[in-house]
Every structure is written in structure tokens, then in C-alpha cells.
Amino acid sequence: MHPPAPPGRRPGRGSLARQLLLLQASVVLVVVVVASGVAYGSARTAVREAAEAEVLGIVESLINSPFVRTAVSGPDATALLEPYVEQIRADTGTSFITVLAPDRTRYTHPDPSQIGRPFLGTIAPALAGRTFTETYSGTLGPSVRATGPVLDERGQVVALVSAGITVTTIGDDLQGALPGIAWTALATLAVGGLGSWAISRRLRRQTHGLGAAPLARMLEYYDAVLHAVREGLLLVDGDCRVQLVNDEARRLLDLPEDLTGRHVTDLGLPAGLTDVLTGQRLTVDAVQVTRSRVLVVNQAPARQAGRTVGTVVTLRDHTDLQALTGELDSVRAFAHSLRAQSHEAANRLHTTISLVELGRTEEAIEFATTELAVAQRLTDEVVAAVDEPVLAALLLGKAAAAHERGVSLVVDPDSAVGSTGLPGGDLVTVVGNLLDNAVDAALEGPPPREVHLLLEATGAALEVRVEDTGPGLTADQARRVFDQGWTTKQAPAGAPAGLGRGLGLALVAQTVRRHGGTIEVRPGPGAEFTVTVPLPSPATAR
Known part of the structure; x- marks a missing residue:
């Protein structure tokens, strides 16, 4: 045989x-x-x-x-x-x-x-x-x-x-x-x-x-696989020059057709992603924010005959997942606030019943009326000012979460927002991250700790202004605040520095740029962020 x-x-x-x-x-x-x-x-x-x-x-x-x-x-x-x-x-x-x-x-x-x-x-x-x-x-x-x-x-x-x-x-x-x-x-x-x-x-x-x-x-077969796979792939040689890029990577990074032989620094990529590619070190599930997407980057050295000849880079699009995560966080925060309010309502009800049983009816009525007015005031303010359901739910959830942390969320009485026509996920990304950042900053300042929010749809643009009572930002910090990975906050105990931080404001900047808007930061005590986003159609204000 x-x-x-x-x-x-x-x-x-x-x-x-x-x-x-x-x-x-x-x-x-x-x-x-x-x-x-x-x-x-x-x-x-x-x-x-x-x-x-x-x-x-x-x-x-x-x-x-x-x-x-x-x-x-x-x-x-x-x-x-x-x-x-x-x-x-x-x-x-x-x-x-x-x-x-x-x-x-x-x-x-x-x-x-x-x-x-x-x-x-x-x-x-x-x-x-x-x-x-x-x-x-x-x-x-x-x-x-x-x-x-x-x-x-x-x-x-x-x-x-x-x-x-x-x-x-x-x-x-x-x-x-x-x-x-x-x-x-x-x-x-x-x-x-x-x-x-x-x-x-x-x-x-x-x-x-x-x-x-x-x-x-x-x-x-290899060519068919490279073009059909739904994960971006880049091959970079030892001199940091692109040798291969598939269709998905070109789409995710908004790259032109002819890239072979070009240096990664000439591709116009964000500084963080460029540093990862030129560093050619092992990278696992690193989150990178580009102008229009949130990407998860993995990089591994490529070896041939015992020597390193470059790196293999894979890219996954987590933009939609990030948006859904933001919406889910808002829903969780809202549900948490409802649970907290149910406990508070039960305590108030027991107090009111006890006052009635003690024969102190007038004090019971006064206590119930006062507590009801306080609890309803913020809800009425939000419902009256915001006609966007996703945005209203977000504000109620953030207000309850801030209250539990000892921070008051104050909605400016001049706020007036009707239907914006903007995707709910983008509204959650911009407003939610600005409020989270402001609450964290307010906790570092002296009492009373407050976050002031103005939402206003005027003409063909939506304006979001968030101000906190925290220590604020220096002029240099204000210039770097939207860089991915940059943060003034301390990492959680036992976690690597910067883990899960330095991403929120980068996502805000990315979303605003994608819609052709602008974002401004006022340095000094009590930082103020102002976002202006063009609306797809004129919003109805009330």
C-alpha cells in the first residue's frame, strides 16, 4: 500500500x-x-x-x-x-x-x-x-x-x-x-x-x-474568510506598517482602500489606538473610543522562526452594546430608586398610621402632606420640563441615585424639552455620563452638594448644561478631560488604576461629534459642561 x-x-x-x-x-x-x-x-x-x-x-x-x-x-x-x-x-x-x-x-x-x-x-x-x-x-x-x-x-x-x-x-x-x-x-x-x-x-x-x-x-479560502469575518483584522509588521486589513477593520476605523505599506501613525487614528498599535505589546480587551465607535481591541505579537515579525490586531464593535449598557444602567438606577422610594413610602405610612393611632390626627395630616409634596416636587419638575420618555426616566433615576449618595439634582426651571428626534441611546450616553461625572465631582466638594441641570430645545438644537459644586477643573484638566483613560478619580480599592474610568466623558465627546455638535468646559471651582447638539427636526418646546 x-x-x-x-x-x-x-x-x-x-x-x-x-x-x-x-x-x-x-x-x-x-x-x-x-x-x-x-x-x-x-x-x-x-x-x-x-x-x-x-x-x-x-x-x-x-x-x-x-x-x-x-x-x-x-x-x-x-x-x-x-x-x-x-x-x-x-x-x-x-x-x-x-x-x-x-x-x-x-x-x-x-x-x-x-x-x-x-x-x-x-x-x-x-x-x-x-x-x-x-x-x-x-x-x-x-x-x-x-x-x-x-x-x-x-x-x-x-x-x-x-x-x-x-x-x-x-x-x-x-x-x-x-x-x-x-x-x-x-x-x-x-x-x-x-x-x-x-x-x-x-x-x-x-x-x-x-x-x-x-x-x-x-x-x-483565506481571502474569503478575511472578507467574510465580522471581526476587524489588522496585520502590522515590525516597522509598524500595515500589511493586511480586512473589510470589517476598514469599516470600523473609517479607513481608505489602499493601506498596504502605510505607517500606523499616518492612518489618522485616535492617539490611544495609535499608541496601542505602535507599542506592539500584548493587549487584551482594551476599550478604545474612535470618532464614531467604541471598539474592543486585542493585540498579540506574531512570531516566525522564533522572532517577532509584527502583531495581529483584532477589533470588535461595542458601540451598540455600550449604548444598550447605558440604557440598562439607567433602567436599573430607576428601578433602584423605585425600590428605595417604596421603602421610604412604607416608613412614612407607618409614621402616619402611628400618629393617627396616638390621636394626633392633625400632625399626621401635616406630616403626610409635607412628605408627599417633597417627593412629588422633583417628579413634577421633570415631567413638566421633559417630554422625552427615555430622558425623563433617566433624570428620575439619576435624581434618586444622587439623593441616596447625598447629592441633590436640581433641574433648572427654564428647562423645556419636547420630542428631540435623537436616538434614546445617545441621549442616555450624553446626559447620563455628564450627570454621573457631576455627582462624583460634587461628592468631593463641601456641602451643600448639588448638581444643576438645564435642558433646553431652542430652534434646531438641544442644549444640555450640567454644573456641579465640586472642586472643579484647572485649565489644563479642562483640555484633557475628554481624552480616553484620563480621569481625576481614584480607582476602586484593589482594582488596577483607571479600571472602568476615563471612558464616560470620552463617549460623550464621541456622541456629540457624531451628531455634529459642540461641547464646552468651564474650568474653575464648580465645573460646567455645555453640550449643543443639532436636532434632526425642530423640537417642540413647552
């Missing part, structure tokens, strides 16, 4: 590295063969051109030789020229050197039997006074030859000189160049093969031995 194919591979298919090795080896082989052929052709041409230049040089030297000119005019040209020409032929390695008369009769030839016979070859250009080269088959076989005229003092052609090298001799010279071509081809093939093997080995290690099809399929 054959062992099963490794995961990610298909039986019968090699890895991408092996396929690339075979492809590179084939390309190298083809290139070497073609290059060798070109080199052989170049060598053949070079050898032929060298032979032509050699015989042409021999012919020109002989036709200009006074000895040759004198010898061909003598009574026995062969006796004078044959030893001389044969010595030159032996010295130069030429196949033949022939001196002939204008009527083709040979005076010299390597084969003595050919002397006196007609010369085989073209002589017309030479008779016309021109030296030329040609390839011609003579008595020694095909040869590359040069032929030129011997001229007397009057410029008349008195003889011809022809020198040549046989094609066989040229072939022998060409064969001498073949070992060099072959060794060069083998060396090129070896270097190319070694380079291909090194590249293949590196690629096999980087692709984990996977083939092209599994890699393509894996890339398609």
Missing part, C-alpha cells in the same frame, strides 16, 4: 518548489543549447573569416613581391617560384599557393603533377585587376581561396596568384574550438542547475512543500 498523500497535496502532483525546479532546469537547458548553437555558429563564422583574411594577406604580399614579378617574366618561372612558394605555404600552414599565367597555366602547385595544367577557379575579377575571395572546389577539394593579379610596370596583368585553405582544414580548426564551447556550456548548465536547486529548496521551505493548486486554493 502507498502511504496517504500529505495534507494539502494531491497524489501524483509535485510541490510548487519541485515544479519550479523542473521548469527552471528546462529553461536553463534550452538556454544553454541555444547559446551553444549560437556560439558554434559564431566560432564557425570567425574561423572562416580568419581563413579568408589569412589567404588574402598571403596573396597581397605575393602579388606585390618584386621577386614574383621578375620570376613570372623569366624563361623558367616554375623553377624559381616553386621552392619559394612552397616554403611560404609550409610556414603559413596554407593548403595551397598557386602562381599561374593569365591563360590559367599553373607555375606552382603543392602537387607537382598539376604544374602546367589549367587552374580551376574564377580568374575574371583578377584579370580585371581586382583581388577577391571565393569558395571553390579545386583539385584539393572545396576551399576558401583568394586570387589577385601580378602587374608589371605598365599595369598589365602578367600573372595571377591564388592561395587557399581547404574546408577540411577549416573544420579541423573549428573542432579545436568545440571543447571550449562544450566546457562553457557545461559550466553554465551546472551553475544554472545549482541556482535552480537553491531557489527550489528555499521555496520548498517557505511554502511548506505545498503545490501550486493547494496554495491557490488556500489563498482563495
Whole structure:
């Protein structure tokens, strides 16, 4: 039985590295063969051109030789020229050197039997006074030859000189160049093969031995997952440059399309989130507030071959959850206040009944009437001033919670708010966090501890003004009060510093900016926050 194919591979298919090795080896082989052929052709041409230049040089030297000119005019040209020409032929390695008369009769030839016979070859250009080269088959076989005229003092052609090298001799010279071509081809093939093997080995290690099809399929799956997952994902390299960002992360952070290679400090993110990304440290469930969302950020270092190469960052949108949490807190506070009031009502009822049983009817009536007026006054003020149900319930709950903590919530008599058209969650976020912050600040000030609230819908904007009797803020604190994580409050006993704090006012600022509103802080004793939010439609004020 054959062992099963490794995961990610298909039986019968090699890895991408092996396929690339075979492809590179084939390309190298083809290139070497073609290059060798070109080199052989170049060598053949070079050898032929060298032979032509050699015989042409021999012919020109002989036709200009006074000895040759004198010898061909003598009574026995062969006796004078044959030893001389044969010595030159032996010295130069030429196949033949022939001196002939204008009527083709040979005076010299390597084969003595050919002397006196007609010369085989073209002589017309030479008779016309021109030296030329040609390839011609003579008595020694095909040869590359040069032929030129011997001229007397009057410029008349008195003889011809022809020198040549046989094609066989040229072939022998060409064969001498073949070992060099072959060794060069083998060396090129070896270097190319070694380079291909090194590249293949590196690629096999980087692709984990996977083939092209599994890699393509894996890339398609990963790309589909990255775009389909409902959690933002960022990959940042060791230089804090973005290498990958999926659609959800781009949506959550309001980022443009092309981000690859950009530094995280150039993305326009809030300072807190930028610090987290550039710090590249382990981060677990860190809450970050952007211009329009509340995000939970997790970050973990990415390691490869034992070294850190960047970080993997995941983002989850908790904006809606934060709004629902705020509304739930308000409902809980309201329910708590109702329970507290029920206890207070029971105590007052027992007191009233006891006074009646003691026969002190007038005191019972006066006590019940006074307590009823005090308990009803704030409710009447809120109901009369605020026609927004969610906002009215929030104020009643916050008033009861503040009263239990020893702080009085005073609603300005000029408050008048009808239906705002704003989302209830945003109203709870803005007003609830401002009141919570003001109550906490008032507890740090001297008695009487009060929080004053003005709610007014005028024209096309809602104005919320919250003032407390606490120690207030300095000018520097007023500039930083909306920064996420910044707070003047002490952490609960046994909890890490800043846990759950420094977020409320940041959420207020985020919500106000999202609606295109403004927020102002008055420093000094008794801080005052003023929020102005445009309304989607003119509010009805009463």
C-alpha cells in the first residue's frame, strides 16, 4: 500500500518548489543549447573569416613581391617560384599557393603533377585587376581561396596568384574550438542547475512543500474568510506598517482602500489606538473610543522562526452594546430608586398610621402632606420640563441615585424639552455620563452638594448644561478631560488604576461629534459642561 498523500497535496502532483525546479532546469537547458548553437555558429563564422583574411594577406604580399614579378617574366618561372612558394605555404600552414599565367597555366602547385595544367577557379575579377575571395572546389577539394593579379610596370596583368585553405582544414580548426564551447556550456548548465536547486529548496521551505493548486486554493479560502469575518483584522509588521486589513477593520476605523505599506501613525487614528498599535505589546480587551465607535481591541505579537515579525490586531464593535449598557444602567438606577422610594413610602405610612393611632390626627395630616409634596416636587419638575420618555426616566433615576449618595439634582426651571428626534441611546450616553461625572465631582466638594441641570430645545438644537459644586477643573484638566483613560478619580480599592474610568466623558465627546455638535468646559471651582447638539427636526418646546 502507498502511504496517504500529505495534507494539502494531491497524489501524483509535485510541490510548487519541485515544479519550479523542473521548469527552471528546462529553461536553463534550452538556454544553454541555444547559446551553444549560437556560439558554434559564431566560432564557425570567425574561423572562416580568419581563413579568408589569412589567404588574402598571403596573396597581397605575393602579388606585390618584386621577386614574383621578375620570376613570372623569366624563361623558367616554375623553377624559381616553386621552392619559394612552397616554403611560404609550409610556414603559413596554407593548403595551397598557386602562381599561374593569365591563360590559367599553373607555375606552382603543392602537387607537382598539376604544374602546367589549367587552374580551376574564377580568374575574371583578377584579370580585371581586382583581388577577391571565393569558395571553390579545386583539385584539393572545396576551399576558401583568394586570387589577385601580378602587374608589371605598365599595369598589365602578367600573372595571377591564388592561395587557399581547404574546408577540411577549416573544420579541423573549428573542432579545436568545440571543447571550449562544450566546457562553457557545461559550466553554465551546472551553475544554472545549482541556482535552480537553491531557489527550489528555499521555496520548498517557505511554502511548506505545498503545490501550486493547494496554495491557490488556500489563498482563495483565506481571502474569503478575511472578507467574510465580522471581526476587524489588522496585520502590522515590525516597522509598524500595515500589511493586511480586512473589510470589517476598514469599516470600523473609517479607513481608505489602499493601506498596504502605510505607517500606523499616518492612518489618522485616535492617539490611544495609535499608541496601542505602535507599542506592539500584548493587549487584551482594551476599550478604545474612535470618532464614531467604541471598539474592543486585542493585540498579540506574531512570531516566525522564533522572532517577532509584527502583531495581529483584532477589533470588535461595542458601540451598540455600550449604548444598550447605558440604557440598562439607567433602567436599573430607576428601578433602584423605585425600590428605595417604596421603602421610604412604607416608613412614612407607618409614621402616619402611628400618629393617627396616638390621636394626633392633625400632625399626621401635616406630616403626610409635607412628605408627599417633597417627593412629588422633583417628579413634577421633570415631567413638566421633559417630554422625552427615555430622558425623563433617566433624570428620575439619576435624581434618586444622587439623593441616596447625598447629592441633590436640581433641574433648572427654564428647562423645556419636547420630542428631540435623537436616538434614546445617545441621549442616555450624553446626559447620563455628564450627570454621573457631576455627582462624583460634587461628592468631593463641601456641602451643600448639588448638581444643576438645564435642558433646553431652542430652534434646531438641544442644549444640555450640567454644573456641579465640586472642586472643579484647572485649565489644563479642562483640555484633557475628554481624552480616553484620563480621569481625576481614584480607582476602586484593589482594582488596577483607571479600571472602568476615563471612558464616560470620552463617549460623550464621541456622541456629540457624531451628531455634529459642540461641547464646552468651564474650568474653575464648580465645573460646567455645555453640550449643543443639532436636532434632526425642530423640537417642540413647552
